[in-house]
């Protein structure tokens with residue numbers, strides 16, 4: 001195997017006494033789409049900032065393209081495209097000026113950037129907004145512009161910190177489509193998210209993070225296979241009766257999880273389980289059979305849900 | 309459980325809005341108090357004694373010391389500054405930065421009550437600055453006549469006139485980018501410098517005196533001078549000064565109510 | 575695929591300070607130029623009027639009450655007396671607006687520096703670029719104001735041309751120092767610090783009246799403050815009065831510039847690279 005693009009060993013970051021990232025190890029290969037899945041506060045953004053050479057690790061080793069970000073920060077940043085959790089576009093400039101000046105920060109020539117701008121505007125579907133001030137853009141447009149802007153230097157690695165948080169479903173799907181295209185072009189993607197559907201859609205491989213630690217690492221399909229059953233039956237009995245039903249249902253399912261508003265029953269065949277329950281004369285207010293997701297993996301690993 | 313009884317709607321909405329604004333100001337009471345005391349003291353020491361020493365050596369103005377001449381102007385100017393600050397920032401915040409006005413509008417409050425509430429809170433702030441300033445002036449011995457305490461309501465009139473006009477203007481502006489800079493440089497500073505503040509208005513060329521006539525600072529300063537030392541004003545002059553300020557207050561409040569309603573209900 | 579960005583930053587690798595400096599402060603200037611072109615010119619150009627209004631109001635209005643002022647170089651009109659002080663003050667204000675409020679906004683509200691430092695730029699590029707911009711603004715005000723003085727017949731010799739470089743040095747010092755302090759400010763309420771510091775410095779600077787009205791110890795303090803130094807520098811330069819004191823003034827500002835740059839770079843690094 002060739003040398004990984006990013007290699008972290010025992011990567012740790014503390015703020016005073018607080019450990020934000022707690023000795024994590026991972027490798028990211030070239031062309032891979034690598035995800036960090038975890039709830040708020042898991043340490044995803046902190047890890048991204050360390051990789052982006054804008055935050056200094058407390059201990060551990062990290063090499064990016066064979067270099068150490070602490071020694072060669074600017075040289076590494078020249079290879080990276082950074083999409084931070086919060087957009088930091090230049091609100092006083094227009095859409096195309098934003099891309100232009102960002103390219104200039106990298107020291108790129110005006111002629112190179114000007115050739116690039118139409119291509120990036122097309123990518124971000126912002127051709128018509130070329131001369132619009134950033135202030136006037138919608139949330140989804142700003143997000144797409146931030147991504148387009150990060151691509152001006154043709155980065156080898158694109159880092160996206162919660163790319164679709166706060167966007168409506170339609171805007172999210174447009175964005176996912178754009179990211180697929182980049183993946184097809186061979187750009188290495190680093191994505192953090194607390195949406196399991198996003199992680200399933202976009203990531204070849206991911207690590208599940210919680211409280212600064214890695215809980216599991218694999219492809220989404222493999223994680224689901226290893227940590228959950230094929231299907232899940234969700235039942236609701238109303239807030240007063242959920243508790244008393246748990247003990248009755250427990251022997252019927254492979255595993256059971258109780259959430260504040262519903263009970264999750266894990267089984268290979270959800271419909272069959274539902275029939276079994278009905279045969280016992282138990283009739284939940286609502287029931288739903290679905291496939292297992294990364295949400296269930298996370299619940300299994302931490303006993304908590306991803307999005308509270 | 310929920311009752312469908314008809315609920316009472318408070319008639320004193322503007323006072324509730326003013327209360328909210330004043331509570332907000334109280335968070336910065338340290339800074340406000342500090343400014344209220346330090347600002348006049350610095351101005352009085354520097355200009356009153358510094359420039360004043362040059363002028364008094366040259367016979368003073370209006371037959372009184374320069375400090376006495378300057379005092380009512382500085383008092384009215386402080387009132388204007390205080391009320392303008394407390395009008396412009398909350399309006400920007402309310403319509404744009406935090407959109408708090410839209411939140412207020414979804415309660416039982418009306419647009420009129422909101423605009424009036426902001427204005428009342430600004431008056432409270434202006435009054436506070438005025439009282440402190442007046443005390444400092446008194447301690448510096450800048451107030452000569454028995455009616456000097458009436459300079460306080462006169463200054464408040466100036467603050468109210470400017471506050472009402474600024475309330476309408478700030479509400480009208482939807483893009484604040486350079487609003488503060490432009491208001492500062494093309495309204496506040498010229499007004500401060502050319503309203504007969506530092507020397508009698510009549511000393512300026514006639515075409516520049518026009519600027520004083522539309523300046524609330526000049527009208528309030530004339531009233532203030534009349535009240536703090538024996539500066540003569542006729543009954544007609546007195547009523548013109550008060551009348552102009554009153555017109556500004558009424559017109560400003562009327563316009564701002566309409567603009568508020570338009571923006572909050574569109 | 576090796577993009578130009580990569581090639582460029584590798585070329586600087588191993589050079590002095592390559593972690594803090596990418597050699598491209600001019601790109602930060604370019605960014606400001608773009609905003610200036612589209613709208614910021616209103617704010618910048620309007621700033622020119624401030625000292626002019628003071629000059630007209632005080633110079634002629636108070637001048638009439640005061641009469642002439644006797645100085646070491648003879649009896650001059652009050653307007654001519656306050657002109658150098660107003661020039662130094664306007665250079666200070668022009669530089670301070672850009673390096674304090676504008677920098678504060680970019681630092682905290684718009685996260686502009688964060689975006690800049692996520693590219694291969696370094697903190698020193700940002701600091702130098704911003705200070706150079708503030709400096710150009712200060713220089714512009716100084717030049718325009720000197721022209722106004724000449725138009726009003728308030729300058730008497732060609733030495734007045736020296737007002738421009740002198741004002742630029744003053745602007746540079748304030749810009750550099752102002753940006754350093756701003757980078758440590760956390761809330762906009764702390765920004766009131768500048769007003770609390772600048773207002774007395776302005777009022778007591780001796781711009782409006784001879785410092786001799788104050789006792790000796792107060793005069794010494796005023797002269798040691800940055801604006802006191804600035805006014806002295808501009809006044810002496812405009813009068814063509816060269817001597818050791820001019821060297822002292824200039825050195826004072828060079829120290830201010832270096833200290834400011836050092837702390838700005840250090841602080842930006844701590845803020846965005848930690």
Ligand SMILES: Nc1ncnc2c1ncn2[C@@H]1O[C@H](COP(=O)(O)OP(=O)(O)O)[C@@H](O)[C@H]1O
Nearest residue numbers: 015018020038039040041042043044045046047
């Ligand atoms: N600059 C900082 N100072 C102190 N604590 C921080 C700082 N940045 C992040 N943290 C803390 O580190 C933890 C991880 O934060 P972050 O990496 O942003 O999590 P995530 O992106 O997964 O939501 C959080 O508890 C956060 O409060």
Ligand SMILES: [Mg+2]
Nearest residue numbers: 044045046085
């Ligand atoms: Mg995060």
